[in-house]
Amino acid sequence: MSDATPRRPARRRMSRAERERQMLDVAEDVFGERGYQATSMDEIAERCGVSKPMLYEYFGSKDGLLVACVGRSKAELLDVTQKAMAGATTPEDILSRGMVAYFEFMDAHSKSFAMLLREPMAASAETIEAVESTRRQQSTLIAGVLAMFAPSAPAGAVEAYTEIIIGASERLAQWRTRRPEVSAQEAARHMTDFCRHGLSPYLPDAGEAGPAPR
């Protein structure tokens, strides 16, 4: 009556690499569902069909697990955005394609990335550093594009503009999680329009075009 099923259907042994990938998949899901704080290592372990010490064997700590998740996505994000920008020629096109790829990546990882943008926090300096490192990676990409197409811009401005673009992109990505009817293309268009001309088309003429004076 009791154990007609030996109760060991899903629990099979796996190689290190295989188990590691599974753990990362599960962790990304659970972190995305519950948020970092509310996620317990026991739950991740259980969903993996494995006991808690295995997670510590593989990732050292709860932070370590999150950092590993971030690290995996980081590589993917760079790959996706770089490939998207590769085909373009004009600055507008580069920015536009890059932004579309960025927003589409966020769609694919919406749950877990929304968490990262919303709550990078909780955790250790290491986690923050991992997220910042992802930002730096994207910043480098953007700064390169800016330097290439706007060689006349002062260095300080390039750096500031890079930060502006990063911050704006992340905020727009979060906004889209609350406004799912806004497509990745629309969001990217808002972004490129704003970057291209800023608010000048809508403002009363006060100084016309040309590099900002003073």
Place this chain on the structure above:
Amino acid sequence: MSDATPRRPARRRMSRAERERQMLDVAEDVFGERGYQATSMDEIAERCGVSKPMLYEYFGSKDGLLVACVGRSKAELLDVTQKAMAGATTPEDILSRGMVAYFEFMDAHSKSFAMLLREPMAASAETIEAVESTRRQQSTLIAGVLAMFAPSAPAGAVEAYTEIIIGASERLAQWRTRRPEVSAQEAARHMTDFCRHGLSPYLPDAGEAGPAPR
């Protein structure tokens, strides 16, 4: 040898309002120093010269305490930015003064606000909501300005631009914590320049001015 001092110098009774203010001051400090996660309620209690249950008496939970801190700053931020913008007339001036006030506010609360921007997360939905509420407050302010000076802009764009400005501001504020040599005025100027004309002054002509086509 042991207790020549009766060891009760700071520990005095206080009225509810007085104690509450002190707790918020201490909590803002400690959260700013250690980050949310790494801060223990015991430490805040000790620094207040009071026992832990008092904190729970006053704020209900660790989250509640953080939310109260955020709430207090929220009012101050709105006040400061609104007052700064009051004297201006042109859109550029409004934006510029608002941004300077914002960055100066961040300087004054640098530790704790850097934490909020860096790690809004850790905590509950309530905490996130408190931070988002602060953003909404500032968004309303910005959207109002946009609507007033750019009535021709489509509604969808206004909303998106508001998000862009919020995200960009926060990111620039964080950037300044790593680049202390950048003054609030400089950062504000980068922001206003970018908003006014975007990248167009630096880009090769591809379509001139006018509202973004397509």
Place this chain on the structure above:
DNA sequence: TCGCGTAACCTACTTCCGGTAAGTTACCGA
């Protein structure tokens, strides 16, 4: 096909911290 080394895995614990129940002290007004 038998054994044996090792990599995958588990049970059972400690510690730390958020949160709470129930009791104690000191101020204030009558």
Place this chain on the structure above:
DNA sequence: TCGGTAACTTACCGGAAGTAGGTTACGCGA
């Protein structure tokens, strides 16, 4: 001076991160 109440405390609970040490099963050579 004395009682009521607001401010405050000690001493605890439960849950989750992290760990020590032992166990199982798979691969592989003889």
